[in-house]
């Protein structure tokens with residue numbers, strides 16, 4: 631067992647977990663039960679993702695690095711065009727109604 635990722639939120643941890651699972655890496659989320667008690671605990675006790683087999687560490691880290699890069703590229707929060715729900719920047723699809731994010735860059739392609 632080894633921690634490969636310390637998440638900002640349970641949703642964040644779950645996204646990483648899904649990516650590791652789809653790559654066939656056995657992994658679990660830990661610490662999510664503490665989230666409800668924030669205020670009584672140090673801030674660094676948020677959810678974390680742990681791999682079962684330490685041999686998967688390098689592969690897991692490379693998947694997580696890709697994920698983090700992806701977060702930085704699309705970090706701005708957005709509002710769903712369909713149902714007006716606020717969305718986190720790392721979602722490409724509305725969690726509420728399934729509407730895809732409309733990328734402003736896609737509508738005005740830069741011609742080089």
Ligand SMILES: [Zn+2]
Pocket residue numbers: 710711712713714715724725726727728729
């Ligand atoms: Zn929506």
